[in-house]
Amino acid sequence: MLEFVNELFVNAAPNTTAWCETLESFLGNWRYKLAARDSLCCRFGNAMQWYATLIDCKNLRIQDYLDQVRLSLTQPSDDNEDVEMESADDFENQSHSASPEPKQLERPSEYLRARCPLCFGGEDWSKPEEKVDIIACLDVCFKQKCCKAQVKDPKKSTRKAPAKPESPDLCEPGIKVPNSILNLCGDSFKAADDKRVKASTQYFSDTGLMALLCRHDHVLWLANMTSAGEKQHYALVLLDRLFDHLPSTARVGILYIILVVNFITAA
Numbered sequence: 318m319l320e321f322v323n324e325l326f327v328n329a330a331p332n333t334t335a336w337c338e339t340l341e342s343f344l345g346n347w348r349y350k351l352a353a354r355d356s357l358c359c360r361f362g363n364a365m366q367w368y369a370t371l372i373d374c375k376n377l378r379i380q381d382y383l384d385q386v387r388l389s390l391t392q393p394s395d396d397n398e399d400v401e402m403e404s405a406d407d408f409e410n411q412s413h414s415a416s417p418e419p420k421q422l423e424r425p426s427e428y429l430r431a432r433c434p435l436c437f438g439g440e441d442w443s444k445p446e447e448k449v450d451i452i453a454c455l456d457v458c459f460k461q462k463c464c465k466a467q468v469k470d471p472k473k474s475t476r477k478a479p480a481k482p483e484s485p486d487l488c489e490p491g492i493k494v495p496n497s498i499l500n501l502c503g504d505s506f507k508a509a510d511d512k513r514v515k516a517s518t519q520y521f522s523d524t525g526l527m528a529l530l531c532r533h534d535h536v537l538w539l540a541n542m543t544s545a546g547e548k549q550h551y552a553l554v555l556l557d558r559l560f561d562h563l564p565s566t567a568r569v570g571i572l573y574i575i576l577v578v579n580f581i582t583a584a
Contacts, residue, residue, distance in 0.1 A: 319368045333362050380431070387427060425451075426562035433535040449570035452532040453559065455552050456574065457542065463523035529555040 322336060337358040341351065351357055424430075425437035436442070436451055443450050488495050525542045538558055540551050552573060559569065 422564045429562050433531045436531045449568045452570045454572040457525050457527045459525040461526040527551045
């Protein structure tokens with residue numbers, strides 16, 4: 318039953334109280350009465366919480382085991398006897414020197430291989446015969462907002478400004494269609510309108526989420542948006558994080574709404 322409710326709450330808004338009241342009403346029609354009021358809701362909520370905790374612990378234990386197996390297969394074992402231990406003075410001298418360059422990856426990182434083994438796992442992730450090795454996409458969901466705490470000023474006037482007189486609906490020279498129709502047609506292309514505000518920062522602290530996904534719809538990273546519209550720096554930050562987990566020779570094809578980039582080299 319816990320597994321069924323867990324799957325139900327994935328496809329519907331979680332509501333433990335409604336579920337328990339429905340179950341109590343159904344059992345009551347069959348003359349199964351509970352001794353205490355609201356006992357099912359309280360105990361069922363605790364059971365759901367601990368069930369979710371057990372599922373998370375199980376997934377973490379399996380993931381740790383798989384990570385150890387992958388590391389044992391992909392990384393050679395270090396011979397501790399051949400490695401000379403550094404003294405404290407040498408370590409102190411190295412701490413003041415310039416930081417060493419990051420190690421160059423020969424294959425996608427363990428994180429990416431865990432997110433999508435089809436895209437980043439195996440030995441054949443690089444495809445020399447194709448234009449790109451990896452395909453990823455970017456998009457924004459403006460439905461995922463976070464509201465600000467609004468405090469109204471009682472001294473602020475609520476009077477509305479007088480409405481401006483409407484300008485006559487004229488036609489451009491040589492065009493028989495009025496300007497109002499042309500404006501409606503232009504406003505229909507929301508993706509190409511960089512001035513359209515889809516979420517106001519006056520009411521929302523987070524206006525949306527930008528996601529970077531692989532070609533199999535697996536989410537790689539998410540970025541909280543705090544601006545009123547889509548800005549390029551959100552996409553650049555996500556791409557920079559992606560390239561940090563890829564070899565410098567990797568070729569990545571990026572698709573972003575109306576923008577299509579053939580290939581980008583991680584270097």
